[in-house]
Amino acid sequence: MEQNKKIAPFLNSEGKITQLPQKSSVRFAVLEVLAQKFEPERSYTEREVNDICEASHTFGDYFLIRRELIDCGLLCRKADGSSYWKAKTE
Template structure:
């Protein structure tokens, strides 16, 4: 957590996403930890969770980054999302 504290506010919300590298991965992992294993989410639920945990109003970017980084997966039509089990 200490490694990413400069990217979080006093409430633990993400204030900005690092541009690249290990810090970016750590911030995305922190966000992915807000999702539960063995649970399916709708896109609306994913957006709501992401929206709750950041302050800069771009859940689209964060959702895409979580998927591109393989922290979250989704069906081809985007109707179902889930947290990847390898994150333990």
């Protein structure tokens, strides 16, 4: 519940990310919301990842969103970028 209050200012009424928070813990929480849109144990192409990221924010920088998901460990990819998948969570 407390977490929802922290991330609410960064999501619009449709649940799209309007900006990335500066504070890393809140940023991670916002990115976790986006990571839920990826199915576990499914492989995605870069195009599919880009499309999901593009549809999930309002500021037109899906490259940043994709990179943040990977840097935060929420999304994994092959070194050549040919395949992406949701990271396993405990």
